[in-house]
Amino acid sequence: MLTLLKGIQNRFPTVHIAAVSICGVILSITLLLLPSAEVSATKDTSLTTERPTQNAVQKELIEQSAERIHNDLVLNISGSESAFTPLVPAANKNTTQIKATLPTNNPTISTYETPDENWVSYTVQKNDNLTSLFLRAGLNATDVYNISQATLEGKELNQIYPGEALAFLIEGSVLKKLKYEVNPLRTIVIQLLGSDYVVNAIERTPDTHERYIEGVINNSLFVDAEHAGLSNNMIMRFAAIFGWDVDFSQGIRQGDRFRVIYNEQFLDGKKIKDGHIVAAQFVNNGETFTAIRYTDSDGSSRYYTPDGHSMRKAFLRMPVDFARISSGFNLSRKHPVLNRIRAHKGVDYAASTGTPIKASGDGKIIWKGTKGGYGRAIIIQHGSNITTLYAHMSKYNSKLQQGSRVKQGQVIGYVGKSGLATGPHLHYEFRVNGAHKNPMTVKFPQASPVAKRELVAFQAVSDQMQAQLETYSTIKYARAE
Ligand SMILES: [Zn+2]
Secondary structure (H helix, E strand, O other), rough: OOOHHHHHHHHHHHHHHHHHHHHHHHHHHHHHHOOOOOHHHHHHHHOOOOOOHHHHHHHHHHHHHHHHHHHHHOOOOOOOOOOOOOOOOOOOOOOOEEEOOOOOOOOOOOHOOOOOOEEEEOOOOOOOOOHHHHHHHHOOHHHHHHHHHHHOOOOOOOOOOOOOHHHHHHHHEEEEEEEEEEEEEEEEEEEEOOOOEEEEEOOOOOEEEEEEEEEEOOOHHHHHHHHHHHHHHHHHHHHHHHHOOOOOOOOOOOOEEEEEEEEEEOOOOOOEEEEEEEEEEEEEEEEEEEEEEEEEEOOOOOOOOEOOOOOOOOOOOOOOOOOOOEEEEOOOOOOOOOOOOOOOOOOOEEOOOOOEEOOOOOOEEEEEEHHHHHHHEEEEEOOOEEEEEEEEEEEEEOOOOOEEEEEOOEEEEEOOOOOOOOEEEEEEEEEOHHHHHHHOOOOOOOOOOOOOOHHHHHHHHHHHHHHHHHOOOOOOOOOOO
């Protein structure tokens, strides 16, 4: 029921545990994407000297994007999405970029300024505040007061950071206009109208371009997708979408193929960031997996198979049938054997010895063996951020080893009382990003299919996106036999 690890974690403050968890996630994703050392060594020894540097750079890039990916993909996906737009046929090359025909309605700063105006811009320095910046611009305390009053309610100037700039239009000694670019999509303009300062926020809509990238696996998803032009961030997103079905560390083959259509956001012709993957496909060992992003009428977006099933897998709420909960998830429980307060970070299911224990979700066995107080235990990795643990087994399913893929509901072992247990039961843990969750109440990753009322709309999107994937495809893939 307990491990040393749990004891150690208990002594760390929460923040530290969160940091450790994120590191764990990054590590597991890194392992997913990097080619194994063994393969690299046999393939190309000349790369040996370069590889550590390359891996370090990759790792750093992965670290930068890992947390964002988790917010965006591994947890529930929500947010609004622009409508899909018809696309022109792809040009005949590997990487195709198509400008979407979305109308853009961008109010610009020019509404508020004319070419002959004499704006002066001041960059916020470390230790600057509004007053110091205003004084540098030749203004006085009254101006600071007036602007502060004007922005009191909206708090538009409450947070200015070093490196940002405030632009002033001063005529005589009167501050006529003030401009603050919060980010490329949002600018605050304050202008004197009569005797009052009026605050306006100017929001801009980026142009969305769709981009298509495809490629063939020769080495690893990371290496080959990067070579094809996908950013590290997009590779992470791609892997997260297919991670439930495809084992990117062990299960991919030379000749596997990927295709992805994703959005890029541009402003004034300059790319500001990657948007979402709207459709993607991975052909793994002859089996084709396709993911379509669909935003339902509630505004939440998820990835589905072309016929509307979730790309994600549900979990079984209980990994044993006909069992009763003998001890629930409890962070201040008195341990029955150790007789002191020790968090119980799982659920105990009392059942007779030999009762089958089932994998609660599809995944891969990452631990099979005796593990301290857990006794005979199995840990299964599901996707990139969830693990489940099954402890105190009397025996394992002898066909399974560390590294085996298991299907939801597959028997992985049998109830027992190995390790620190008073009687036969299954101790079951559910961790998300390394943090223990109550398996009885944790919100499982979305696995529902497209809602019935959405099916018609979804099918239209799905058909269109599948057609686009086909239209864009330009590689005549050599079969890897
Ligand atoms: Zn327990």
